[in-house]
Amino acid sequence: MMKKIFVITGEYSGDIHGGKVVSLLKEKYPDMEVEAIGGENLKNAGAKLFCDHSKMSAFGFSLKIAIEHLTLEKRLCDYLLNEYKPDLVLLIDYGTFNLRVAKRLKGSGIKVIDYIPPQVWASRKWRIRGIKKYVDKVLCIFPFEESLYKEYGIDVHFCGHPLVKQLPQKADKKVFFEKHGFDISRPLVSVFPGSRPLELAFLANTLIDGAKKLQKKHPELQFCISHAPNLSDNVFDKYVKNTDFKVIKGENQALLSVSDSLILASGTVALEAALYQTPMIIGYKGPWILYLIYLMVRCIKNVSLPNIITGENIVPELIQAKFTPENISYETERLLYEKDYRDNYITKLGRVKELLTDKYSAQEAADSIVGVLTP
Secondary structure, three states, X not given: OOOEEXXXXXXXXXXXXXXXXXXXXXXXXXXXXXXXXXXXXXXXOOOEEEEEHHHOOOOOOOHHHHHHHHHHHHHHHHHHHHXXXXXXXXXXXXXXXXXXXXXXXXXXXXXXXXXXXXXXXXXXXXXXXXXXXXXXXXXXXXXXXXXXXXXXXXXXXXXXXXXXXXXXXOOOHHHHHHHHOOOOOOOEEEEEOOOOHHXXXXXXXXXXXXXXXXXXXXXXXXXXXXXXXXXXXXXXXXXXXXXXXXXXXXXXXXXXXXXXXXXXXXXXXXHHHHHOOOOEEEEXXXXXXXXXXXXXXXXXXXXXXXXXXXXXXXXXXXXXXXXXXXXXXXXXXXXXXXXXXXXXXXXXXHHHHHHHOOOOHHHHHHHHHHHHHOO
16 A cells, blocks of 8 residues: 655754655655645655755745745645645654644644754753654753653664765865865865855854964964855855965865864764764854853753763863963864864764764664564
8 A cells, every 4th residue: 555654844954854765765765755835855756845945944034934844834724634644754854843733733643753853952851742642752962862762652763874875985185185286285274154144244253363363373373264155245245354274165075075174163063073983163143142042951961962962071162251362272273283182072973973973864764664564
C-alpha cells in the first residue's frame, strides 16, 4: 500500500536535511507520496511543495509575522486533517511552529516524528512535555539528547549529526591561499561576524576591532572576513569599509578549514570549525534585556556547541560584558602563540567528532521513518 508523508521545514538548513531524507526514502519506495513546506532541496528530492519555506522564516517579531504564521498553521492543519491525510508528518527543526502543528494533529491517527528537535537542553526545558505529549518519535542529533528524552519516557533514536557526513573535506591550503592572494608562510586569522543583519549590528564592529588590535601587535598575521552568502553586499559592506582585511563571500567551510585561528559569532559555524579542528574563540552580544531573559530560561551555562558536546570549556566564550576587542585579541593571541595550549586545544576538539559518531544521519532518519510506517 502506498504511503503518504508530509515534511515541515522552516529554513534553508531544514530543507537540506529534509531533501536528503526524502531522497533516501524515494530510493526505497519510489511510489511514496511526499508533500512539504520546504524549498528547492525537497522539491528536487521529489516532494510536492505545499508552500515555500520562505513564508516560515521571516526574521523578527511583529504582529504581521505572528498573524501570517498562525494563518499558515491553520491552513496547513486543515489540509493535513481534511484533504491530504498523510500516514506520517516529519517535523524538521523550527520547534515552536512544528510543536503547535503536532498538538493540532494529536488524536488524528497521523504519526508525528520530530527530526532535529528543539534544543530543550539549552533553554525552556519545559517544552519537552509538549514533545512527550504530541510527538510519536524523536530523532535527535546530539548524543546527550538521547538520554534526556529517555528520562521522560519518549521514544528516541540518536541519528548522528548531519554535519559529520555533509561537511566537505578540508580545502587544499596552498591552492586556497594562492587563489585569494594569501602568503602561505604567514598565519591566517579569519573573522565570521554572523549571517543575519541583527547579528552584524551587535557583533561585527567588536569582532573586527579585536582583529585590528591583534594586527597592530602582530603585523606578521594576515586577516580575512567571511561574508555569509545570504547577506547582500549593501548590508555587509558598511561593516568592513574601514578595514584593509580581505573579504571572501560564499566559501565559509573552505575558509574555516584553512585558517590558523578563528574569531566567530556563536552558532553552528563553531561546530563546523570543531569538526575541522580549527582553533577558535566565540563572541556574542545582544540587547541586555534579551540577555537577562536568556539567563532566566537557560538550562546550561555554555553557548558554543563544542563545549556543550564535550562537557569541557575548550572554546573561550566571550559573552556580553566579556565581549570586548581586548579580550578577543588576547584569547586569539594565546591560540596562535602558546604552543602547548594550542596543541592541547586541537586535541580536545577532536573529541567532538568522536562523540557525534560517524552515523549517516539522513539514512538513520529514513530508516526510522520506515520503521514507524511499517512496524
